[in-house]
Amino acid sequence: MQLYLPIAEVSVNAFLILGLGGIVGFLSGMFGVGGGFLITPLLFFIGVPPAVAVATGANQVVASSVSGVLAQLRRKGVDFQMGGILLIGGIVGSASGVWVFSLMTRLGQVDLFVQLSYVFFLGLIGAMMFQESLRSLLRSRKTGAPIRRSHVHSWVHGLPFKMRFRASGLYISVIPPILVGALVGFLAAIMGVGGGFIMVPAMIYFLGMPTKVVIGTSLFQIIFVTAFTTVMHAVTSQTVDMMLALLLILGGVVGAQIGTRVGTRLKAEQLRILLSILVLSVSIKIGVGLVLTPTELYSVAPGGLP
Amino acid sequence: MIRAVIRAAFFAVALAGPALADESIVTGLSQNRVSITADFVGSEILVYGAVKRDAPAPEGSPLEVIVTVEGPAAPVTVRRKERVAGIWINNASIRVDSAPSFFAIATTGPLNHILSDTENLRFDITIERVIRAVGITAEADKAGEFLLALLRVRTQEDRYRVLEGKVELTEDTLFRTDVELPANLIEGEYKVRIFLLRDQKVIAHQERLVGVRKVGLERFIFNLAHEQPLIYGLLSLVLAAVAGWVASTAFRLMRN
Numbered sequence: 147m148q149l150y151l152p153i154a155e156v157s158v159n160a161f162l163i164l165g166l167g168g169i170v171g172f173l174s175g176m177f178g179v180g181g182g183f184l185i186t187p188l189l190f191f192i193g194v195p196p197a198v199a200v201a202t203g204a205n206q207v208v209a210s211s212v213s214g215v216l217a218q219l220r221r222k223g224v225d226f227q228m229g230g231i232l233l234i235g236g237i238v239g240s241a242s243g244v245w246v247f248s249l250m251t252r253l254g255q256v257d258l259f260v261q262l263s264y265v266f267f268l269g270l271i272g273a274m275m276f277q278e279s280l281r282s283l284l285r286s287r288k289t290g291a292p293i294r295r296s297h298v299h300s301w302v303h304g305l306p307f308k309m310r311f312r313a314s315g316l317y318i319s320v321i322p323p324i325l326v327g328a329l330v331g332f333l334a335a336i337m338g339v340g341g342g343f344i345m346v347p348a349m350i351y352f353l354g355m356p357t358k359v360v361i362g363t364s365l366f367q368i369i370f371v372t373a374f375t376t377v378m379h380a381v382t383s384q385t386v387d388m389m390l391a392l393l394l395i396l397g398g399v400v401g402a403q404i405g406t407r408v409g410t411r412l413k414a415e416q417l418r419i420l421l422s423i424l425v426l427s428v429s430i431k432i433g434v435g436l437v438l439t440p441t442e443l444y445s446v447a448p449g450g451l452p
Numbered sequence: 453m454i455r456a457v458i459r460a461a462f463f464a465v466a467l468a469g470p471a472l473a474d475e476s477i478v479t480g481l482s483q484n485r486v487s488i489t490a491d492f493v494g495s496e497i498l499v500y501g502a503v504k505r506d507a508p509a510p511e512g513s514p515l516e517v518i519v520t521v522e523g524p525a526a527p528v529t530v531r532r533k534e535r536v537a538g539i540w541i542n543n544a545s546i547r548v549d550s551a552p553s554f555f556a557i558a559t560t561g562p563l564n565h566i567l568s569d570t571e572n573l574r575f576d577i578t579i580e581r582v583i584r585a586v587g588i589t590a591e592a593d594k595a596g597e598f599l600l601a602l603l604r605v606r607t608q609e610d611r612y613r614v615l616e617g618k619v620e621l622t623e624d625t626l627f628r629t630d631v632e633l634p635a636n637l638i639e640g641e642y643k644v645r646i647f648l649l650r651d652q653k654v655i656a657h658q659e660r661l662v663g664v665r666k667v668g669l670e671r672f673i674f675n676l677a678h679e680q681p682l683i684y685g686l687l688s689l690v691l692a693a694v695a696g697w698v699a700s701t702a703f704r705l706m707r708n
Contacts, residue, residue: 148635150492152670153677157493157635193636205688212696220704258541373689380685384677388688389490389669395692399699436539442608444601445542447529 153387154198160393167397174210175405177421182207182339201379201386206394207340207372211365213399217406218362225314225359229366235327236371243335263337265433272426275347279418314355322353331371340368343425357414474506476656479646488666494635497662499644500628509624516566517619517627518647523554524640530598546598550584553638558615558629568652575654579612610634639664
């Protein structure tokens with residue numbers, strides 16, 4: 147069934163969009179990532195203009211995150227305190243990211259900049275997670291292996307402004323979460339994603355949060371970051387396509403519910419190794435695209451040079 | 453006797469001269485308006501017409517017809533990638549002041565046979581003439597390549613089409629052609645031009661407009677997004693949040 151999208155001004159197959167939303171929603175619910183790093187390139191691929199894809203992708207992430215958070219809430223998997231602190235950093239980072247993004251757009255290098263950020267950050271985080279989870283998976287197979295402590299005391303725990311995070315069982319300074327939030331917000335604005343794929347490993351490895359609350363808290367935080375992004379795009383460039391978003395959302399919310407159920411059945415190590423493989427493959431795919439000789443060297447973009 | 457023949461010939465020439473200008477066009481379009489609805493999958497415009505003459509059709513060179521359909525124009529930027537340190541990056545670009553979003557040209561025969569370059573210059577018939585790129589040579593040394601690339605990319609996207617021989621001409625009087633409009637149409641006034649040619653020269657031409665408009669839900673969403681962007685953005689969020697909540701609740705009820 148073909149459907150004409152009023153803002154994107156292209157005609158698309160409605161079932162294809164529903165399916166895309168479903169797959170991304172499934173991954174979103176399973177891993178606690180918003181799925182923006184998948185939905186945006188997929189929308190480019192089916193011919194949606196990049197600006198509309200980024201803005202509408204953000205809107206879809208809001209819906210799948212709300213759906214995911216509600217599922218996590220019943221499992222008591224959301225640390226609202228930690229989410230709030232992360233969000234404070236997130237807004238600051240996001241605002242500065244938007245500024246850098248518009249600077250790069252003026253220079254005509256925004257595509258390259260976005261692609262390099264994808265390759266670098268996805269590659270780095272994917273590789274780190276893959277290595278760590280592979281090691282812990284192997285360790286858990288061996289009987290009588292030393293048990294890894296839930297978190298190790300480091301310089302992070304010597305910082306001032308300590309706060310007790312009950313749901314996470316942590317007593318740490320608020321400075322690291324604010325920094326993590328700011329970094330994720332910055333990258334999120336630049337790459338047009340929610341930033342869950344950075345947030346989740348940062349919470350586990352840097353803040354030492356238990357895996358149980360990581361996904362819910364990440365989703366909780368992503369709701370607000372992507373909501374902010376959606377409204378910003380709607381107001382500044384009118385690129386949010388409600389019709390496209392609705393289709394993605396319908397597929398996405400259903401996928402997210404199924405994903406959350408599947409996610410609870412898997413072990414934390416398995417979940418992490420799967421997410422790391424997904425993140426690494428997206429990174430490699432984009433990296434290869436940058437190196438291979440393109441079939442068409444020229445590209446046409448609407449609008450004149452500023 | 454010979455003098456009479458010469459006089460007759462003179463007469464014929466004298467008649468043929470003005471007769472060339474006496475051919476004019478009467479045209480019609482199957483529709484003056486294209487409405488984009490939610491299930492819009494493209495449309496087709498039938499351009500038809502007849503040649504009106506006060507005198508019999510002149511002998512000699514055949515009559516030819518060119519029909520162009522041109523979508524709303526906008527400035528575009530054409531960028532070229534180059535390999536720098538192993539990766540492909542955009543490092544040269546030109547601005548084209550005005551390029552139509554859609555362009556189709558249908559003819560009765562091969563363009564270079566039926567249309568001369570000077571007439572093309574006068575009437576801006578082909579896509580190369582319709583694209584306006586004033587002063588781009590100052591921006592890049594090989595501007596021509598960029599323009600060719602623009603034509604190539606848009607032709608691949610099926611936005612620019614050359615349909616040689618697709619105009620049917622009957623008895624040198626009636627002509628018709630179908631121009632397909634793609635599904636990814638942009639709103640605006642689409643200009644339809646019809647040219648009559650003899651001897652590679654334009655002897656008559658006419659212009660008509662087809663309005664392409666979004667209607668119904670498409671119109672409502674588009675207007676809201678542009679006139680009330682904040683409300684639109686917030687509405688999109690509410691929609692997203694409600695959909696998320698409904699799905700979550702529905703699933704919980706289904707499990708219980």
